[in-house]
Amino acid sequence: MNQLLIDIGNTRVKWAVRRRRRLGRMQALPLSGDGSSAFRQVAAAAVRAKVTDILAVSVAGIARERSLRRCFKAAGLPVPQLTTSQAVAAGVRNGYREIWKLGADRWVAAVGAWHEAGRGCAVAVIDVGTATTLDVVSPQGLHRGGLIIPGPALMVDSLLSGTRGIARRAAGGTVKRPQQLARDTATAIHSGALQATAAFIAQSARQLRLEYGESAQVYVTGGGSAALRPLLPAGCQVIPDLVLRGLAVLAYEAP
Secondary structure (H helix, E strand, C coil), X not given: CEEEEEEECCCEEEEEEEECCXXXXXXXXXXXXXXXXXXXXXXXXXXXXXXXXXXXXXXXXXXXXXXXXXXXXXXXXXXXXXXXXXXXXXXXXXXXXXXXXXXXXXXXXXXXXXXXXXXXXCEEEEEECCEEEEEEECCCCEEEEEEEEECHHHHHHHHHHHCHHHHHHHCCCCCCCCCCCCCCXXXXXXXXXXXXXXXXXXXXXXXXXXXXXXXXXXXXXXXXXXXXXXHCCCCEXXXXXXXXXXXXXXXXXXX
């Protein structure tokens, strides 16, 4: 059975095909409007791959989810099954007081991370996207909860929209590679946002290992993870397709 796994975020759709329980390479497209342009391309890829089952996770809202279903129906494909946060799945217990309030992408990534670490190791998942989220799972599979801060791009946007002087000085500037100390405003904003996120990750890693020891694993994922790679502390692993790996675990463990 060929299965299509889809991760629909706020700005991108990512997908991969699972063949004989092996996950293929992740692909991604930007999203705009109701997402139909990107979804039609994903559907075409699914037709070529001869998928017979489709599992998706989405934080993109009802309009885009409806668009996804329309595009796949038009292509003659099965209706995508949308994953939601659950009380227990694949050995992981949800730690939120109200289960549904934990974003489905965070839940799926937490499941994927715990299995990635071998089902017996504490893990922290930091997903860097529009928002940057942290989720911790204990060695016993208990989701302990998490934190949410603005993602680097949102930090930059908030400064440019909320501070007239900074926005004026950054206008027209060319953003250079991340720097410890920048010498122009545009680079200072972007470098500062990346360093703030990297510091958040480093502190989260320290706290995790203080509580669970050096064997605890820290995984960084999301569209903004690649830009952070040079700034990450030792012991942090970047896994861009962690949500898709989590979907693969859920698909494998489903009754």
